Amino acid sequence: MLIKKTLLISMLTAITLLSTNVMAESPQQKGLRISKLADAKDNGFSDFTANMVMTLKNRAGKTSRRIIRIKTLEGKGDGDKSLSLFDQPQDVKGTAMLTFSHGLKADDQWLYLPALKRVKRINSRNKSGPFMGSEFAFEDLGSQEVEKFKYKFLRTEKCANGWTCNVIERTPAYKYSGYSKQQVWLDTKEYRPVKVMFYDRKNSLMKTLQSTGFKQYLGRYWRPTTMSMVNHQTGKSTILQWTNYKFKTGLTARDFNKKALAR
Amino acid sequence: MKTNIFLLTSVSTLFISTLGVSTGVSAGELSGNISLEGRYFNSDGAFPDQQKNGGISLSLQPEYKHKWDNDHSQFTFSPFYRWDNQDKERTHADIRQLDIVSSKGDWEFQAGIGKVYWGVTESQHLVDIINQTDAIEGADGEDKLGQPLFRVSHLSENGSLDLFVLPYFRERTFAGSKGRFRTPLVIDTDKPTFESSKKEKHIDYAVRWSETVDELDIGVHYFNGTSRAPIFNPIIKNGIAVGLQPHYPLIDQIGIDLQYTGEETIWKFEGISRNYTRQSGLKDYTASVVGFEHSLPLLSDSGLEMTLLGEYHHDSRGEVASAPFQNDVFVGSRLSFNDTESTELLAGAFVDLDNSSKSLRVEASRRIGKGLKLNIEAQVFMDIDKTDPLKIFEKDDYLQLELQKYF
Secondary structure, rough: OOOHHHHHHHHHHHHHHHHHHOOOOOOHHHEEEEEEEHHHHHOOOHHHHEOOOOEEEEEOOOOEEEEEEEEEEEOOOOOOEEEEEEEEHHHHHOOOOOOEOOOOOOOOOEEEEOOOEEEEEOOOOOOOOOOOOOOOEHHHHOOHHHHHHEEEEEEEEEOOHEEEEEEOOOEEEEOOOOOEEEEEEEOOOOOOOEEEEEEOOOEEEEEEEEEEEEEEEOOOOOEEEEEEEEEEOOOOOEEEEEEEEEEEOOOOOOHOOHHHOOO | HHHHHHHHHHHHHHHHHHHHHHHOOOOOOOEEEEEEEEEOOOOOOOOOOOOOOOEEEEEEEEEEEEEEEOOOOOEEEEEEEEEEEEOOOOOOOEEEEEEEEEEOOOEEEEEEOOOOOOOOOOOOOOOOOOOOEEOOOOOOOOEOOOOEEEEEEEEEEEEEEEEEEEOOOOOOOOOOOOOOOOOOOOOOOOEEOOOOOOHHHEEEEEEEEEEOOEEEEEEEEEEEOOOOOOEEEEEEEEOOOEEEEEEEEEEEEEEEEEEEOOOOOOEEEEEEEEOOOOOOOOOOOOEEEEEEEEEEOOOOOOOEEEEEEEEEEEOOOOOHHHHHHOOEEEEEEEEEEEOOOEEEEEEEEEOOOOOOOOEEEEEEEEEEOEEEEEEEEEEEOOOOHHHHHHHHHOOOEEEEEEEEEOO
């Protein structure tokens, strides 16, 4: 009898706890849940390669261009590994960057300088600095592991393409970020990151990133064709054009080591 | 040039055969740069015949690259030529690279003429021994001659093991009588002597193991062969020394390089222990560099980045000609503007702790327009003690402008 009673009470408690959990999910819990779902949606891509054309535009409208090839290997139990190979401007042709991203722990990063044939390990102190003079910071282009941020669900609203988006605020949990917070618009159906607004350390709006031309690969993985970053404080902007996306190309960890940088 | 022709014929057969069997061929790519350099010296040379105020120089380094097998194999050909209007020794050609690199699973192979870089420190490159220094190119010792080599590398969970066979030796380049940065007696590069009876055909060997363990990057090497750094013997004519003859002894060397990459501060160490043969009569020695690189927070919203550098040099030989950095400190700072033009500035000073001789160096670079780059370099020698090996360069303070066109 006693055993039965205890069991009944504990079961009831469990049910009550469970229901309060669902019913009164805090904005933080909801933000994290959605972000995890978005991350899970992209699970299992194994690897991909793509070409990126980066067009920098200053306030006067003068443009300059960078061309970079990207190779990424999905991390298992850790963050992704990625290799960026620079083709333009001509003077940095052959330069390559290898990144092992982690959750909260600082990413490991090596730079290959072709003129010296030197592989140089670099630190991540200044990840808030601009990537090749663009409006993208290193931290914007790194792998966006779930653990890197703390989340808070804000609202659901209409967004681009007539989609409905969840708006989530995320605060960098890693050291040396240049942002106090970011607001991310994820569409409710496929969790595509349509828009991100970046707030600087003084909490004023700094940049807006808009992603368009989403295409689905292998019937599952969504990637944008164009990413446009506008800096509201300087009037400068950078546009990324992605082409030639290929998934599951058969890359392995052997393609992501210090030796591979020189190839 | 004789050397280069030898190298060309000896490796070309290999390339032709390898290229012949390659599948999935994609078009090769041609790139490279052509540079115009102007140098200004503010004092007359210390020695007779030396150029007065500097001169101009042109260099060309194209690179042809062909990749196949999903980028797992590549062929590279990169010749180099420099013309100098002052020093005929500085007018020279080299094959910087003519090789095939191929990787299959855990193995990587390299054959041909190539360049290999080892090391972590900035102000001196102690462990970097595979390639000969093209000393006439620049004062920093970072320009290298192409080295004929065969390499096999094996990658495993325990790092990378590289085995090198180096079948041909390259002699170091030196300034001619009109050149700056030279010894009082001109080095006669036409008559080098070797400890090995096989001379430049002595086969050198090297092994290196390198590994990354979290924040630590480790490299350990062993080298057996002809020293890249020569010693000098006077050339005597009628009882008078008229020049210096380079002599290349045989050595055995072990070395280690370490880097600990902290989030704000990077710590570095390079050390070597070099042994000569008993017959050579030369004294074994050790040398090391220990230093740090500290990143400051960004200095501005535009991303101005400042890094502080400090390195200490030790050499057990003491203050001798071949060891200018026996108890010296290098302090410097690198500024990266992170702008569209990739503007960078590096300023630093070597200070000899024994005699307070100083040498200041500034390097700056900036992209201008499309495919053009401007490099500025300057060096000043100060309070050079008369016992310091740098004494001979005291009158060689210079400013150099270089405009590079990339294609």
